[in-house]
Amino acid sequence: xxxxxxxxxxxxxxxxxxxxxxxxxxxxxxxxxxxxxxxxxxxxxxxxxxxxxxxxxxxxxxxxxxxxxxxxxxxxxxxxxxxxxxxxxxxxxxxxxxxxxxxxxxxxxxxxxxxxxxxxxxxxxxxxxxxxxxxxxxxxxxxxxxxxxxxxxxxxxxxxxxxxxxxxxxxxxxxxxxxxxxxxxxxxxxxxxxxxxxxxxxxxxxxxxxxxxxxxxxxxxxxxxxxxxxxxxxxxxxxxxxxxxxxxxxxxxxxxxxxxxxxxxxxxxxxxxxxxxxxxxxxxxxxxxxxxxxxxxxxxxxxxxxxxxxxxxxxxxxxxxxxxxxxxxxxxxxxxxxxxxxxxxxxxxxxxxxxxxxxxxxxxxxxxxxxxxxxxxxxxxxxxxxxxxxxxxxxxxxxxxxxxxxxxxxxxxxxxxxxxxxxxxxxxxxxxxxxxxxxxxxxxxxxxxxxxxxxxxxxxxxxxxxxxxxxxxxxxxxxxxxxxxxxxxxxxxxxxxxxxxxxxxxxxxxxxxxxxxxxxxxxxxxxxxxxxxxxxxxxxxxxxxxxxxxxxxxxxxxxxxxxxxxxxxxxxxxxxxxxxxxxxxxxxxxxxxxxxxxxxxxxxxxxxxxxxxxxxxx
Numbered sequence: 001x002x003x004x005x006x007x008x009x010x011x012x013x014x015x016x017x018x019x020x021x022x023x024x025x026x027x028x029x030x031x032x033x034x035x036x037x038x039x040x041x042x043x044x045x046x047x048x049x050x051x052x053x054x055x056x057x058x059x060x061x062x063x064x065x066x067x068x069x070x071x072x073x074x075x076x077x078x079x080x081x082x083x084x085x086x087x088x089x090x091x092x093x094x095x096x097x098x099x100x101x102x103x104x105x106x107x108x109x110x111x112x113x114x115x116x117x118x119x120x121x122x123x124x125x126x127x128x129x130x131x132x133x134x135x136x137x138x139x140x141x142x143x144x145x146x147x148x149x150x151x152x153x154x155x156x157x158x159x160x161x162x163x164x165x166x167x168x169x170x171x172x173x174x175x176x177x178x179x180x181x182x183x184x185x186x187x188x189x190x191x192x193x194x195x196x197x198x199x200x201x202x203x204x205x206x207x208x209x210x211x212x213x214x215x216x217x218x219x220x221x222x223x224x225x226x227x228x229x230x231x232x233x234x235x236x237x238x239x240x241x242x243x244x245x246x247x248x249x250x251x252x253x254x255x256x257x258x259x260x261x262x263x264x265x266x267x268x269x270x271x272x273x274x275x276x277x278x279x280x281x282x283x284x285x286x287x288x289x290x291x292x293x294x295x296x297x298x299x300x301x302x303x304x305x306x307x308x309x310x311x312x313x314x315x316x317x318x319x320x321x322x323x324x325x326x327x328x329x330x331x332x333x334x335x336x337x338x339x340x341x342x343x344x345x346x347x348x349x350x351x352x353x354x355x356x357x358x359x360x361x362x363x364x365x366x367x368x369x370x371x372x373x374x375x376x377x378x379x380x381x382x383x384x385x386x387x388x389x390x391x392x393x394x395x396x397x398x399x400x401x402x403x404x405x406x407x408x409x410x411x412x413x414x415x416x417x418x419x420x421x422x423x424x425x426x427x428x429x430x431x432x433x434x435x436x437x438x439x440x441x442x443x444x445x446x447x448x449x450x451x452x453x454x455x456x457x458x459x460x461x462x463x464x465x466x467x468x469x470x471x472x473x474x475x476x477x478x479x480x481x482x483x484x485x486x487x488x489x490x491x492x493x494x495x496x497x498x499x500x501x502x503x504x505x506x507x508x509x510x511x512x513x514x515x516x517x518x519x520x521x522x523x524x525x526x527x528x529x530x531x532x533x534x535x536x537x538x539x540x541x542x543x544x545x546x547x548x549x550x551x552x553x554x555x556x557x558x559x560x561x562x563x564x565x566x567x568x569x570x571x572x573x574x575x576x577x578x579x580x581x582x583x584x585x586x587x588x589x590x591x592x593x594x595x596x597x598x599x600x601x602x603x604x605x606x607x608x609x610x611x612x613x614x615x616x617x618x
Contacts, residue, residue: 006012006062006246012350013458017372017410021461021534022463023461023463024028024462024463024488024531025459025462025464025524025527025529025531028529029275030524030528032210032357033521033562034521034524034525035521036061036062037061037458038458038459038524039458039524040431040436040437040455040456040457040458040515041059041060041061041436041437041453041455041456041458042059042429042436042437042439042453042455043057043058043059043068043427043429043439043452043453044057044058044059044420045057045058045101045103045104046427047106047107047110047418048418048419048420048421048425049069049108049109050106050147050421051105051421052072052108052429053072053073053420053424053425053426054069054070054072054109054554055069055070055072055418055420055427055441056068056069056070056104056106056112057427057439057452058105058570059453060083060101062099062100062284063083063099063100064083064257064423065082065100065101066080066081066083067080067081067082067086067101068080068452069081069109069125070122070452072420072424072425072441072443072445073111073459074142074449074450079125080184081125083098083100083101083203084161085128086098086123086130088318089123089128089129089130090116090130092130093129093130093131093132094160095116095119095121095130095132096116098116099115102115102116103115104123105145106151107122107146107147107148110124110125110126111123111124111125112125113133113150114406115143117170118135118136118139119132119135119136120132120133120134120135120140120152120163121133121136122148122150122440127192129335130192133150133165134150134152134163134164134165134166134167134168135167136154136167137167137169138156139156139244140154140155140156140161140163141154141155141156142154142183142184142195142196142197143153144195144197144199146199147200147203148203149203150165150531151163151164151205151253152201153197153199153208154183154185155182155183155196157176157537158174158180158181158182159171159172159173159175159183160172160173160174160182160183160197160458160533161175162253164258169323170205170256170307170374171245172208172251173208173210173258175250177214178214179212179214179216179235180210180211180213181210181211181213182196182208182209182210182211182215182249183196183197183208183209184196184209184211186211186244186246186271186296187270187271187272188319189348190270191270191272191273191286191288191321191322191323192272192273192322192323192324193272196208196209196211197209198274198276199410200276200280200302201276201278201279201280202280203253204253204254204280204504205250205251205252205276205280205302206250206251206253206275207248207249207250207251207283207302208248208249208250208251209242209246209247209248209249209271210246210247210248210249210260211245211246212244212245212246212247213235213244215242215244215245215528216235216236216237216241216242216243217235217236217237217238217241217242218233218234218235218236219233219234219235219236219238219473220232220233221234223484224326226513228527232281234313236518242268243290244268245267245268246270247260247261247263247271248260248261248263248269248271248274248283248285249261250283250302250305252303259302259303259304259305260305261283261305261307262300262305262306262307262518263285263287263298263307264307264462266289266290266549268290269287269288269289269290269593270287270288270289270290270292271285271286271287272285272286272287272322272327273285273286273322273323273324273325273580274290274325275325275326276302277328277333277335277353278328279333279420280302281301281302281303282299282300282301282302282308283300283302284297284298284299284300284301284311284325284326285298285300285320285497286298287298287323288320288322289354291319292316292318292319292320293316293317293318293320294313294314294316294320294322295313295315295320295322296310296312297310297311297312297313297326297338297355297364297517298311298312299309299311304318309355310355311351311354311355312351312357313343314333314340314356315396316341316342316549318553318556319553319556322339322340324339325372326338326351327356327371327373327374329374329378329381329400330373330375330376330377330378330421330422330423331376331377331378332378333599334352334353334445335350335351335352335353335358335378335514336351336353337349337350337351337374338351339368339371340551341548343363344548344549344550345364345365345366345367345548346367346368346369346550347360347361347362347364347367347368348360348362348368348381348383348398349361349365350400359403361381361398361400361403362383362385362398362403362405364387365548366385366386366390367385367386367546367547367548368383368384368385369383369384369385369393369546370383370384370397371383371427372384372419372423372426373419373423374400374419374423375422375423375424375530376422376423376424377399378400379386379400380397380398380399380400380420380423380444381397381398381400382395382397382408382423383395383396383398384396384415384432386546387405387407388407388412389412389513390546390547391469391481391511391512391513392413392414392415392513393414393415394407394408394409394410394415394424395407395408395415395417395428396408397444398484403452406446408426408442408444408445408446409428409430409445409446410446411430411584412432412513413429413430413431413432413433413513413514414430414431414432414512414513414514415428415429415430416430417429423444424443424444425441425442425443425444425449426441426442427440427441427442427452427613428440428441428442428445431514431515432513432515433467433469433513433514433515433517434516435515435517436456436457436458437453437454437455438449438451438453438454439452439453439454439455439457440452446562448558462531463488463489463531464488464527464530464531465485465486465488465490465527465530465531466485466486466490467484467516467517468483468484468486469481469482469483469511469517470482470484471511471572472539472569472573473568473569473573474541474542474565474569475565475566476564476565477552478542479542480539480540480541480542480566480569481511481539482511482537482538482539482540482570482571483510483511483517483518483537483538483539484535484537484538484574484607485517485526485527485530485535485536486530486535487530487531487532487533487534487535488531490528490579492578492579493579494579494583495531495580495581496533496534496535496579497532497534497535497580497581497584497585497586498534498535498536498537498571498574498580498581498582498584498585498586499526499535499536499537499586499587499588500537500538500539500567500568500585500586500587500588500600500608501522501526501530501536501537501538501540501559501587501588501589501593502538502587502588502589502593502596502597502600503538503544503590503591503592503593503596504539504540504541504543504563504566504589504592504593504596505543505544505588505591505593505595505596505617506543506544506545506552506555506590506592506601508540508544508545508592509540509544509545509546510538510540511538511539511540518538522590526538533574535574535579535580536569537570537574539566539567539570541562541563541566541567541570542554542555542562542566543555543559543562543563545561560595560599563596564596564599564600564603564604567596567600568600568607570602571585571607581582583609584588584609585607585608585609585613586608586609586610586611587600587601587608587610587612587613588611588612588614589612589613589614589616590614590615591614591615591616591617593614594613594614594615594616595613595616595617595618596615596617597611597612597613597614597616598611598613598618601613605618
């Protein structure tokens with residue numbers, strides 16, 4: 001009898017296990033849990049606390065997050081502060097509690113700050129206290145906090161202001177003319193421009209953009225949020241029409257005076273990649289003509305605004321698109337690193353501060369995707385790269401004298417790294433097709449010091465289809481990379497409907513060797529569709545990023561032609577495999593992908609039965 005009970009128990013356990021393994025994603029689960037319970041836990045807000053060996057990160061789903069402060073040397077135990085603790089400290093101060101962990105900044109390892117609405121709050125971790133440091137008199141935007149003093153630059157109704165302690169506000173710049181704004185990002189946030197204010201290293205000066213849009217045509221947007229809908233014109237420069245004019249001001253906090261960089265003609269040039277010198281005496285500015293074919297890196301005197309010298313020039317037949325400014329070396333402020341595609345691939349160049357090119361530090365048919373910094377002695381530089389594969393990301397170190405390269409990350413996949421300022425340590429968040437997230441702490445030699453977080457598979461109870469990353473060919477033989485999601489338990493003798501999920505625009509990459517095969521927020525929805533019996537195809541066509549200059553610029557002055565040809569070639573290659581129902585092929589995309597979906601439907605109606613063009617660029 002006991003034996004029979006044991007057998008029945010084993011059978012029930014096997015059936016329950018099988019049932020759990022065969023669970024199918026539902027649409028409600030994708031929508032309700034796609035960013036929470038069904039998303040892998042990853043550290044967020046990973047940052048090193050300036051001039052210390054301490055680092056911090058936030059982990060947990062919204063409402064249950066924990067702030068972790070760690071010592072890379074291992075001398076002190078981790079300090080953990082839950083959101084519930086933060087809310088108790090807030091309640092003791094009489095401030096409304098938080099629904100999720102705020103974005104924080106650090107003054108030192110025991111003191112951080114964050115914004116709660118229009119209030120700037122400081123946290124003393126040792127005393128377990130939160131204090132109101134300052135507050136805005138009226139609503140402000142584009143807040144930019146100086147890390148040492150906690151002075152905050154912000155904008156309000158087109159004007160630029162400084163917030164001091166205890167709510168004291170100081171006007172920096174304002175105009176009575178409609179169409180002139182200060183302290184906001186310019187040039188439609190291209191060229192890596194993400195903000196309009198730039199604190200100097202010692203926080204004495206604030207550089208900022210002035211944007212004059214008075215000559216730009218109004219575009220009539222229809223605002224459906226009101227009833228009835230109303231027309232709200234916005235400034236939008238159509239191709240070939242007047243662009244806005246940008247200038248750069250430098251505000252001296254001691255004197256209260258502003259000087260303007262004398263950037264010269266033409267007035268509609270792009271002023272990009274603004275960078276302060278380490279001694280805050282100079283400003284480096286990349287100046288690009290309207291056609292984006294010529295670049296000058298110019299140095300300006302921060303006190304007078306006068307140009308001191310042009311360090312170098314770059315020229316391209318099609319276009320230039322620099323995303324970052326010069327990076328100065330620790331302990332060697334007379335040298336800096338510059339990223340450029342001048343040889344066809346994004347690589348690192350070492351310059352003297354006087355503009356002398358010392359050497360090209362990296363080269364080859366691969367891209368540097370991010371420049372992290374240099375070590376304390378200024379002898380090695382750290383960068384992320386596609387050197388192993390365009391689908392992967394790895395951390396490398398390059399010796400500035402010999403040029404020798406050393407790979408510091410292990411395992412084929414995507415490594416997202418955050419380095420301490422002197423390069424002595426780094427945090428690595430790793431994932432690949434089958435690894436949700438593995439977060440570890442390493443030293444500068446690539447030795448693993450400890451694991452910070454191992455994320456379990458949040459989809460382990462679900463029956464998912466196989467994901468394959470595969471090379472395909474364009475019509476001209478160019479290698480393309482594709483991601484294919486097959487239905488669970490796929491039968492190769494059956495013909496399945498095909499869904500083409502497309503983006504295809506510049507500065508994008510959908511196909512990656514990372515969890516579930518891509519970096520799109522749509523991934524779980526695509527897996528849901530695969531579970532419903534669809535094969536889901538995504539292709540990075542020519543015109544997308546991280547494959548070199550020629551690959552990305554293949555679409556120059558012919559948008560919607562090369563990309564569509566590549567997508568159709570990929571669909572044809574998959575159809576030739578014999579398991580696609582050619583009468584049931586659909587396409588879906590958003591933004592540039594919406595433009596692509598509409599274009600594919602119009603130009604190849606014989607291929608696509610249905611399509612969804614979300615927010616298309618038309």
